[in-house]
Amino acid sequence: MSLFGDDELPPVTARESQLDFWNQVAFERVQAQFKSGSMHHALLLLGPGGIGRETFAQELAQWVLCQNHSQLDSACGSCKSCQLFVAETHPDYHLLAVEDEKTQISVNQVRVLIESMQESAHQSGWKLANISDVAALNQNSYNALLKTLEEPQPQTLLILQAEQLQQVPATIRSRSQLVALSVNEQATIEAWLAERKGGMTEELKLALSLFPQAPYKAEDFANNGDAVKCGDFILDISCLMQGNESPLALAEKWLPDIEDCCLWMLLMMRDLLLLQQANDKSCISLQGQTEALTNIVNILNNQRLMQLNEKIVELRSLLIKKSPVNLSSSWQALLIYCSQLAQKTAKSA
Numbered sequence: 001m002s003l004f005g006d007d008e009l010p011p012v013t014a015r016e017s018q019l020d021f022w023n024q025v026a027f028e029r030v031q032a033q034f035k036s037g038s039m040h041h042a043l044l045l046l047g048p049g050g051i052g053r054e055t056f057a058q059e060l061a062q063w064v065l066c067q068n069h070s071q072l073d074s075a076c077g078s079c080k081s082c083q084l085f086v087a088e089t090h091p092d093y094h095l096l097a098v099e100d101e102k103t104q105i106s107v108n109q110v111r112v113l114i115e116s117m118q119e120s121a122h123q124s125g126w127k128l129a130n131i132s133d134v135a136a137l138n139q140n141s142y143n144a145l146l147k148t149l150e151e152p153q154p155q156t157l158l159i160l161q162a163e164q165l166q167q168v169p170a171t172i173r174s175r176s177q178l179v180a181l182s183v184n185e186q187a188t189i190e191a192w193l194a195e196r197k198g199g200m201t202e203e204l205k206l207a208l209s210l211f212p213q214a215p216y217k218a219e220d221f222a223n224n225g226d227a228v229k230c231g232d233f234i235l236d237i238s239c240l241m242q243g244n245e246s247p248l249a250l251a252e253k254w255l256p257d258i259e260d261c262c263l264w265m266l267l268m269m270r271d272l273l274l275l276q277q278a279n280d281k282s283c284i285s286l287q288g289q290t291e292a293l294t295n296i297v298n299i300l301n302n303q304r305l306m307q308l309n310e311k312i313v314e315l316r317s318l319l320i321k322k323s324p325v326n327l328s329s330s331w332q333a334l335l336i337y338c339s340q341l342a343q344k345t346a347k348s349a
Ligand SMILES: [Zn+2]
Pocket: 065, 066, 067, 068, 075, 076, 077, 078, 079, 080, 081, 082
């Protein structure tokens, strides 16, 4: 036996996987492709923040690099490769994320990554890159990355993560294999969340209707007081529609929460349409805001609700694409539009 234990048989028990149970099927599908040698060299891992996408990427990366992966369904946790991975010092694993105080992944970061991916592997033979947010790449970074996608080295795997397909340029989409994460069984997620929170609450119900595809986001929403904030916002919008608030003052007040506000507004629109069409208060999500919602429904007719909905969807799509527009003025314009729609109704009444 060698002094360094190189001839020792590796342990063949898997450590406990961190993978979320709702992502298990997608994970097994990728593993089967890997085992049969049919896995694409670039995986486009799609899923909203809060669905456990990063955990999926890390679990997959560690398993591919694990020296015992052919015998196990999740990484062993004890081989040399696993130890390096857990210590975040694996020479064949490269995580590319936005650096502190930056908003984009720089072309320089991508170049360093590509160079490392072209070197020969240090450990098991596989080399992996995990790009945590494709939307954070700029045009130059994309171009640098394209070459690697077009001329992949053997035994390299690129995991490209994104929240939504529309954030990913067509050139990258067409050169990668889509792995879409989704939560299929809402009832199971409800039960899981309720158990973690010690019961189903009004906040949790609201959180689930806001984030049906992002269990962790729903949990955060219910825990960190955002449900109360959402209620305050809906109340403010109702006051705006009634002419008791200035659109510019509200735009300034809620600008730091613009992404949340857009989502809350979409939920509000869904409730408003339900209220208008069915006049059934029991089916709305924002149960705590029934009075504010009823006030808005009394002001805006169906046609104006649809017009407003369109504007909100437009702004949300700019936010998702991380479009470089002036968000502050788009946000102001939306709230001015709200107030104008309400005034039009008042005049025509
Ligand atoms: Zn291992």
